[in-house]
Structure formats: structure tokens, C-alpha cells
Amino acid sequence: MTLRVRTVALPDDAASADLLDDVFGTLPADDRFAFVGGDVGLVGAGAAVRIPVGAGTDRGARAAAELDRLLATAEVDDEVGGRGTGAIAVGSLTFDPDAEGSVLVVPSLSVGRREGATWVTTAAVDAPPPTWRPGAGVPGRPPVRDRPRFAGSSLRDDAWLTAVDAAVAAIAAGELEKVVLARDHRLWSEAPFDVPALLGALAERFPACRTFLVDRLIGASPEPLLRVEGTEVRSRVLAGTAPRGATPAEDERAWADLLVSAKDRHEHAMAVTSVTAPLTALGADVLAPDEPSRLALDNVQHLATDVVARLPAPMPALTLLDRLHPTAAVGGVPSAAALDRIRSTEGMDRGRYAGPVGWTDGAGDGEWALALRCAEVDGARARVFAGAGVVAGSLPELELRETQLKLRAMLRVLSGLGAERPAATG
Amino acid sequence: MRTPDLDGPDAALARAVADDRDAPHDLGGLAAEVGTSVALLEAVGRAGLLLPHHVDADGTARYSAADADAVRAGLELLEAGLPLAELLELAGPTDEAVAAIADRAVEAFLRFVRDPVLGTAPDDDEAGRRLVAAYDRMLPAVERLVTHHLRRRLVAAAVARMAAGTDGTPAP
Numbered sequence: 182m183t184l185r186v187r188t189v190a191l192p193d194d195a196a197s198a199d200l201l202d203d204v205f206g207t208l209p210a211d212d213r214f215a216f217v218g219g220d221v222g223l224v225g226a227g228a229a230v231r232i233p234v235g236a237g238t239d240r241g242a243r244a245a246a247e248l249d250r251l252l253a254t255a256e257v258d259d260e261v262g263g264r265g266t267g268a269i270a271v272g273s274l275t276f277d278p279d280a281e282g283s284v285l286v287v288p289s290l291s292v293g294r295r296e297g298a299t300w301v302t303t304a305a306v307d308a309p310p311p312t313w314r315p316g317a318g319v320p321g322r323p324p325v326r327d328r329p330r331f332a333g334s335s336l337r338d339d340a341w342l343t344a345v346d347a348a349v350a351a352i353a354a355g356e357l358e359k360v361v362l363a364r365d366h367r368l369w370s371e372a373p374f375d376v377p378a379l380l381g382a383l384a385e386r387f388p389a390c391r392t393f394l395v396d397r398l399i400g401a402s403p404e405p406l407l408r409v410e411g412t413e414v415r416s417r418v419l420a421g422t423a424p425r426g427a428t429p430a431e432d433e434r435a436w437a438d439l440l441v442s443a444k445d446r447h448e449h450a451m452a453v454t455s456v457t458a459p460l461t462a463l464g465a466d467v468l469a470p471d472e473p474s475r476l477a478l479d480n481v482q483h484l485a486t487d488v489v490a491r492l493p494a495p496m497p498a499l500t501l502l503d504r505l506h507p508t509a510a511v512g513g514v515p516s517a518a519a520l521d522r523i524r525s526t527e528g529m530d531r532g533r534y535a536g537p538v539g540w541t542d543g544a545g546d547g548e549w550a551l552a553l554r555c556a557e558v559d560g561a562r563a564r565v566f567a568g569a570g571v572v573a574g575s576l577p578e579l580e581l582r583e584t585q586l587k588l589r590a591m592l593r594v595l596s597g598l599g600a601e602r603p604a605a606t607g
Numbered sequence: 608m609r610t611p612d613l614d615g616p617d618a619a620l621a622r623a624v625a626d627d628r629d630a631p632h633d634l635g636g637l638a639a640e641v642g643t644s645v646a647l648l649e650a651v652g653r654a655g656l657l658l659p660h661h662v663d664a665d666g667t668a669r670y671s672a673a674d675a676d677a678v679r680a681g682l683e684l685l686e687a688g689l690p691l692a693e694l695l696e697l698a699g700p701t702d703e704a705v706a707a708i709a710d711r712a713v714e715a716f717l718r719f720v721r722d723p724v725l726g727t728a729p730d731d732d733e734a735g736r737r738l739v740a741a742y743d744r745m746l747p748a749v750e751r752l753v754t755h756h757l758r759r760r761l762v763a764a765a766v767a768r769m770a771a772g773t774d775g776t777p778a779p
Contacts, residue, residue, distance in 0.1 A: 338691030339647050346646030578650035578695055585692040 184230060184255040184287065186268045187310040188302040191292075198299075200224045201384050201392065204292050206377045214271045214288060215380055216540050218391040219405065219548045220295055221265035223540055227289025229304035232270060234283035238503060240274070244285055245499035245545065251287070252543050261300045264410060264546055265293045268304065272499075273395035273538040273552060276507065276531040277520065283533070284396045327371035329563060329595040335365050336528030338581060344526040345569075345577040351522065352573050359451055360513035360522050362580070363568030365529055366588050370561045374595065379558070382594050386479060391550040393538050400555025400591075403478055406537055407505060407549045409498040414460060414490040419476060420452035420510045420570055421445030421484035422583060436475055436482055448509075448572050449473055449484040455509035455516070456488050463504065465490040480590040481583075497545030502537050511535040511551055511568065532557065534566040556591055565591040616725060619735030623742050630660035630669035637670045641678045647691070651681065654695045655702035716745065 198204055200222050205215060208226040215224045230251060234244045252268050259267040272285035290313050291302045303310035336344070341364045348360050376399060383401040384392040390401035408415040423439040426432030439445055457467045467490040476485035506512075513519020523531075534557070539549030556565045567587035569580040613621050634652075638645045651657045652668075657678065659668035684694055720741050728734035 333688075334690065337685070338693075339643070339685050342650055342691060343644040343646045346644070346649075576650070576653065577646055578654060581650075581692050581695070585696075 182254075182306050184251055184268065184304060184306055185308065185310050186255060186257045186259070186287075186302060186304045188257075188259040188261050188266045188300050190261050191299040191301055200292060200294060201377075201380050205380060208290065208292075212286065212288070212396070213376070213394065214286075214291075214396075215392060215394040216271060216538070216548070216550075217380075217384060217393075218388075218401075219408065219550075221540075221548065222294045223265060223269070223271065223291050225271070225288040225291030225302075228286040229289045229306055230287040232272075232285040232287070234272065234274060234285045236275075236279050236281050238278045240278060240283065241499040241501070241503040242497075244272075244283075245497040245541075248285075248499070248541070249497075255543075257543065259302075261298055263295070263298075264544075265295060265540070265542055266298075266300055266302065268543045269293075269302065269540050269547075271395055271540045273393075273398050273533045274502065274506075274536045275533050276511065276536040277524065278503070278506070280530070280532075283536070286396075326375065326597060327561075329368040329370055329374075329592055332367040332369045332562075334367065335530075338364075340528065342577045342581050344528070345571055345575065345580050347526060348522060348571045349573070349575050349577065352571065352575075357518040357522065358514040359448060359509055359570060359572045360519040361509075361511050361535075361568045361570050362523065362527055363529075363531060363535065363566055364527070364584055364588075365534075365564050365566045366592070368556075368563040368565065368592075368595065370563075373560045374558045374563055376558060378597065379556075379594065382597065383554075386594060387554065389476065389478065390554070391539075391548075393550065393552070393555075395533075395538055397559055398533050398538065398552055398555055398557050400538075400552055402538065402550035402553050402555070403476060403483065404510065404551040404553060405548060406508070406551050407498055407501055407539070407547075409496075409501060409541075409548070410546050411544075412492040412495050414465065414492060414501065416456045416460075416488045416490075416505070417476075418449070418452045418456050418486045418488060418508070418510060419483040421449040421473070422481050422569075424481055424586060425477065425479070432477075432482075436477075439482065439484060440473075444572055444574055445484060446473075448570050449486070451514045451572075452509040452570075453486050453488065455512075455514065456505060457490075459504040460488070460490040460492075463496070464493045480586055495545060498539070498541045498547040498549060499545075502549060506537055507535070508551075510570075511553070513570075531566070535568060554587065554591060556595060563595060565595070567591070615731030616728070616734035616738055620721075620738040620742060623739040628671060630671040630674075632670040632675065633667050634670070637675060637678065640675050641682060643678070643682060648678065650695070651678075651698070654698045655706075656681070656695070656698040712749065716742075720745070 200217050205224045212228045213226045232244055232247050234240050248270055255268055257267045270285050270287050274283040287304050289304055293300050301313055303313055345362055379399055380392055380394055387401035390403045392401050404419050405417050423435045426435045453469055457469055460467050469486055469488045473484040473486050476483045533552055536552050537549040538552040539547055541547030556563045565588055567584040569583040632640055634648055635645055638648050660671040660674060662668050685691060724734050724737045728737055
């Protein structure tokens with residue numbers, strides 16, 4: 182089987198079209214995807230090839246090898262060149278490396294943009310790649326809207342709270358240092374959720390995030406886990422969270438409290454180490470600032486650290502995911518003990534929530550974020566997720582509250598409602 | 608319950624207020640009695656929704672059969688489907704509002720029931736008896752009043768919501 186791929190530059194008049202607002206709605210409806218907000222924005226549809234991603238801690242490396250095999254015989258006609266052009270694959274991997282259910286596809290159609298270039302890539306197997314022009318599709322009628330309605334959680338709140346308490350006890354007993362425990366809300370609605378509108382709402386509400394859609398998993402990730410370009414690897418670590426204040430003064434106070442909170446600083450330091458240690462182990466020069474910076478989103482603010490590393494030799498983004506995921510920001514410390522606890526006490530299958538979502542190109546470059554602030558949308562049904570980091574001294578009801586705030590932010594987006602507070606600064 | 612040294616009539620009142628009925632449970636016992644986890648009761652306690660009957664000299668919080676009943680009532684709400692996070696969120700402002708009102712109610716009792724008794728009773732013993740009688744009468748009366756009022760408010764809110772269409776409400 183031969184994959185044929187063609188990338189053509191789009192004329193300047195198409196270059197100003199917004200990928201989500203203008204282009205996405207005109208794409209064919211099957212297998213639509215989006216990954217917008219990074220240095221390369223991509224939207225597209227269709228699946229020229231589905232690359233199997235199995236389970237196991239080397240799943241990324243195996244998927245990268247599979248992609249390499251496919252591309253070794255591919256005919257690629259790329260008139261643009263560089264990051265994100267030519268053959269690409271978009272994917273969303275399960276949180277648990279040992280779980281099935283990961284998705285990786287070479288899309289039939291993708292529209293991409295990076296600074297100074299907009300392009301269309303089409304792909305097909307054993308056939309000439311189709312042609313596509315923007316505006317060729319017709320946006321569907323605006324669907325009937327209904328609000329999201331609560332349909333229960335996988336684990337009842339009170340049982341989840343007890344699980345958090347048990348985790349705190351296990352941490353006190355020295356079994357582990359940190360574990361991120363998540364919970365979900367199942368939702369239903371009278372009418373199917375409007376995916377293009379949701380993408381637009383997420384991008385508007387969380388401009389600092391990566392807005393993504395891969396196989397029904399839709400969200401806005403504040404956390405670029407991995408941005409790979411040649412030998413350069415960048416990662417943003419978020420751990421340690423405070424609410425936004427109702428007034429600028431309250432907001433500053435909440436931030437100041439977060440910055441001096443020993444619990445949050447320790448949690449953050451563990452998360453940074455969980456990213457820098459595997460990179461160092463690969464022989465990379467790793468740079469990470471000593472002091473975390475502030476990432477303020479519209480409902481919460483986080484301690485953030487941007488890590489930059491230089492690898493001795495290029496490594497495919499998918500392979501690097503095996504080394505980095507799950508970080509302490511979504512798993513825990515030590516990773517294995519945290520995974521065991523998540524599997525045994527969370528009472529739900531995370532699926533692809535908190536797993537890597539992103540894209541890779543033929544060079545192995547790409548960008549992968551953690552699928553947080555997300556919903557699995559299936560017609561008129563959806564599932565939203567939220568997690569909280571449990572460390573020594575965590576109070577279960579505060580973790581419950583933190584997850585409630587995060588769930589509520591997603592519910593508001595799914596409701597088509599605006600922000601709870603005026604747009605945040607910073 | 609430890610109280611400061613009080614004069615005759617107030618000491619009698621303090622003994623009545625101390626509510627000397629049995630408080631057989633510590634927190635673990637209470638959790639076992641109602642069939643829930645200590646973690647849940649601790650969280651509910653920190654939210655201000657579960658207050659101990661008294662605290663022993665060694666610092667152990669003790670709970671009565673009435674406390675167990677109240678916890679069972681809360682668990683009923685969870686069993687009916689109300690998520691704990693929502694219940695705790697309702698509990699915070701409720702506790703705050705009720706604590707402020709309770710303080711004002713006690714102030715009213717002291718000024719308009721206790722003061723007249725102290726000013727008119729022939730002796731301390733009689734004053735003590737009258738204060739205890741007034742207290743024993745007023746506490747259940749207040750409970751009935753508040754319960755009934757809250758019930759009316761809940762029903763009125765439900766009726767108003769239904770008249771407006773239950774689905775006309777914004778999502779959380």
C-alpha cells in the first residue's frame with residue numbers, strides 16, 4: 182500500500198481565514214480534528230490511514246516505527262515544507278499506557294498554519310490525493326441547542342472524597358508522594374452538542390490553551406506536554422492551583438498565597454522533576470527556571486514552569502511521549518505507585534482524558550498537549566473530567582471543590598455560557 | 608461542655624443548655640453507627656455542617672443520637688442523588704447565615720427573657736427555675752418555627768421554579 186500526500190500553499194486571501202471560525206465548519210463531517218493554539222495550527226478531517234497504537238509503555242515508539250514504515254514508501258509532494266507540512270498524523274492516547282483505545286490517524290485532509298504560511302495537505306492510499314479548496318464545503322444549519330444536563334458520576338462524590346482521604350493516608354504512610362485523582366460527570370442533552378461551536382467557545386474562553394478535537398475528545402489544554410523540533414524539546418509544567426479572585430486585589434492575594442504555599446510549591450517541584458529527569462536521562466541539556474511563573478486562566482491560576490531541553494540526537498515526538506507520560510502533573514510520584522492507586526481507587530476509566538493529544542509530522546517533530554479541560558462528546562451525550570493533585574496534607578473537600586470548579590468551567594462552555602468573571606489578565 | 612463560673616440563676620441555665628443527654632459516639636463510632644466513612648464526616652465537620660455535642664477533656668469530639676440522625680438526613684440527600692460537592696457548597700453559606708442569626712437570637716433571649724426574669728424573680732433559685740423553664744420551652748419552639756419556615760420557603764421556591772419552567776434555569 183502506498184500513501185500519497187500532497188501539500189499546497191493556500192493563497193493569501195485564505196491566509197486570514199480563522200482555522201476554527203472559518204475553516205473548520207466547512208470540513209467534511211467524518212473524523213474531524215483540530216489542534217490550534219500552538220506554533221502550528223491544524224484542522225482537518227477524514228482518515229487516510231489509521232495507525233494502530235497498542236497498549237504498553239513502548240506504545241509511542243512502536244507507533245512511531247509504524248508511521249516510519251508507512252512513510253518510507255509514501256509519495257509526498259510538499260511545496261511548502263517545514264514543520265507540520267507533508268505527511269502528518271494526529272492522535273490522542275489513553276492516559277493509562279496499558280489501556281487500549283488510543284487513536285492515531287493520517288488525515289485525508291488538513292489545513293495548517295504557522296507564521297507566514299497557510300497550507301492544505303491531502304492524503305490517500307493507492308490513489309491520488311484529493312483536491313480541496315477552502316469554502317468548498319457548506320456550513321451546516323446551526324443545530325438546536327439545549328443545555329448539558331447532569332447524568333451522574335462514575336464514582337459518587339462521597340466515595341471519591343473517601344478515595345482522596347485514603348490516598349492522603351497512603352501518602353502519610355510513605356507509600357507514595359503524590360497522586361492525581363480525577364472524577365467525571367456524565368451529561369446528556371435534548372440535542373446533539375455542537376462541536377464546531379464548542380471548539381470556537383473553548384478557543385475564545387481559553388486563548389492561552391491548545392484547543393483540540395480528536396475522535397470526539399474535545400478540550401482546551403493549558404499544558405503543552407511536549408513540543409519537539411529537531412533536537413529541541415519544550416514542555417510546560419503546571420501543578421499547584423488556586424482560584425481566581427473576584428477582584429484584582431483578591432486575585433493578587435490568591436496568587437501570592439499560592440506562591441508561598443509549601444504544599445503547592447512541593448507539588449510543583451515534583452511535577453517539574455518528572456519532566457526534567459527523563460530528559461536528563463536521555464542525555465539532554467535541560468534548562469528550567471528556579472521560580473515558577475503564573476499562568477492565569479479564566480477560572481483558575483496555576484504555578485507554571487517552562488522547561489527547554491536539547492537532545493543529543495533527534496527523537497520522534499511519539500517516542501518521547503513514552504518517556505514523559507504520565508508526568509506527576511497527571512499521574513503522581515512515584516509514577517508506578519500513583520498509576521496503581523489511580524487504577525484501583527478512581528472508580529472510572531479515564532480513557533484518553535489526561536493523555537497526550539497532538540500531532541506529529543514525517544520528521545518526527547510535533548506538539549503534544551495533555552488532554553485536560555476536556556469532554557468526550559458523542560452526539561447528545563458527553564463526559565467531562567477533572568482531577569486534583571493529592572499530596573501530604575491535602576484536605577479531601579478542597580480537592581473535591583477544585584475538581585468541581587474545573588468541571589463547572591467545562592459545563593459552562595458546553596452550555597454556551599460566557600465566563601464567570603471578567604476576562605483575566607496575565 | 609465547659610462554661611465559665613456563673614452566678615446562681617445563670618449556672619442553672621448553663622446546666623440546661625449543656626444538654627446533658629448521652630453523647631455516646633466519637634467520630635469513628637458515629638461513622639459506624641450511620642454507615643459512612645470517617646473521611647466524609649471529617650470533611651462535613653470542617654465545612655461547619657457537623658458540630659460535636661461536646662468535646663471531652665482529652666479533646667475527643669462526642670456526638671449524640673440526634674447528631675447521628677442529622678448525619679443520616681444528610682446521607683439521605685446523597686442517596687437521593689445530590690452530589691456531595693453541591694451539598695457542601697450549600698452548607699457553607701447556610702452555616703454562616705445560621706450562626707449569625709443564632710447569635711442574634713441568643714442576644715434577644717438574654718435581653719428580653721433573661722433580663723426581665725432576673726429583674727423580677729424573688730430569689731436566685733426562682734430565677735434559675737424560670738430561666739430553665741423558658742429555655743426548655745423556647746428551644747423546641749424555635750426548632751419548630753425554623754423548620755416550618757424553611758419548609759415553606761423550599762416549597763415556595765419549588766413552586767416558583769416550576770411556574771417558570773424547571774428547564775428554564777441556567778446550567779451550573
